[in-house]
Amino acid sequence: MKIFSLIIFFGVFLAGLFFAFKKDIWKAEKKEIILNYAEEKKISESVLKKQTKEEANPENLDEINKKEEKTKEEIEINQKESKNSIDDSSQKKEETPDSSQDFEIKNRLVSWGYSISQNRSIDTIILHSSYNAVGDDPHNLDDIIEREYKPAGVSPHYIISREGKVYRLVEDKNIAYHAGVSQVPDGRKNVNDFSLGIEIVNTGKESPNSAQYKSIQNLLDYLKNKYKIKYILGHSDIASGRKTDPWNFDWGKINKK
Numbered sequence: 001m002k003i004f005s006l007i008i009f010f011g012v013f014l015a016g017l018f019f020a021f022k023k024d025i026w027k028a029e030k031k032e033i034i035l036n037y038a039e040e041k042k043i044s045e046s047v048l049k050k051q052t053k054e055e056a057n058p059e060n061l062d063e064i065n066k067k068e069e070k071t072k073e074e075i076e077i078n079q080k081e082s083k084n085s086i087d088d089s090s091q092k093k094e095e096t097p098d099s100s101q102d103f104e105i106k107n108r109l110v111s112w113g114y115s116i117s118q119n120r121s122i123d124t125i126i127l128h129s130s131y132n133a134v135g136d137d138p139h140n141l142d143d144i145i146e147r148e149y150k151p152a153g154v155s156p157h158y159i160i161s162r163e164g165k166v167y168r169l170v171e172d173k174n175i176a177y178h179a180g181v182s183q184v185p186d187g188r189k190n191v192n193d194f195s196l197g198i199e200i201v202n203t204g205k206e207s208p209n210s211a212q213y214k215s216i217q218n219l220l221d222y223l224k225n226k227y228k229i230k231y232i233l234g235h236s237d238i239a240s241g242r243k244t245d246p247w248n249f250d251w252g253k254i255n256k257k
């Protein structure tokens with residue numbers, strides 16, 4: 001009986017030892033799991049920290065800064081552009097008095113009727129009259145230019161249509177053939193050399209109309225602003241006995257000064 005109870009006691013002891021050992025292993029395993037978890041947590045924290053650091057690393061910061069700078073630049077450009085548009089509008093406002101609202105010179109340069117000059121001085125403006133004697137419409141500009149001036153090899157610098165439109169046929173700097181044998185009051189001959197010629201479209205039976213008078217004045221003002229003009233005369237004034245144009249012209253309707 002004593003041996004039996006000794007075997008049970010030893011068995012219980014062994015079992016107890018076993019469980020105690022097992023518990024330790026479990027504890028150790030648990031600890032390791034916890035540690036592992038903690039490690040994982042640490043890793044994840046460091047990963048998290050790393051990711052946060054990457055988000056805030058210099059390269060990314062540069063990118064962010066660049067983006068910010070770009071935005072700044074864009075804002076500045078926009079501001080400049082809006083400022084320029086304001087400047088433009090103010091310039092336009094300043095220019096308005098110079099170029100009168102409906103005064104415009106359209107280029108319709110011809111290839112005949114002038115000689116090229118580089119540095120002539122201009123101090124005289126000569127007014128003429130022209131009409132179309134070829135076709136049905138005496139005011140037809142194409143006929144006047146192509147069928148009258150061209151065959152004759154002549155041209156003014158400007159022509160003012162019956163509608164009051166101003167066309168440039170020859171550049172100011174060049175010597176246009178519009179005056180012929182001529183002389184100004186101060187005795188100078190070859191008036192073409194130092195003058196600008198303006199043709200007004202009207203026949204000998206009619207006067208220039210109000211649209212034409214308005215354009216003549218605008219063109220004269222424009223030219224007086226560009227050159228120091230001594231004479232504004234009619235063709236008849238520089239070639240008397242030979243020429244009678246500008247026809248039916250009322251000098252009182254224009255301001256020479």
Ligand SMILES: [Zn+2]
Pocket residue numbers: 127128129178235243245
């Ligand atoms: Zn003439």
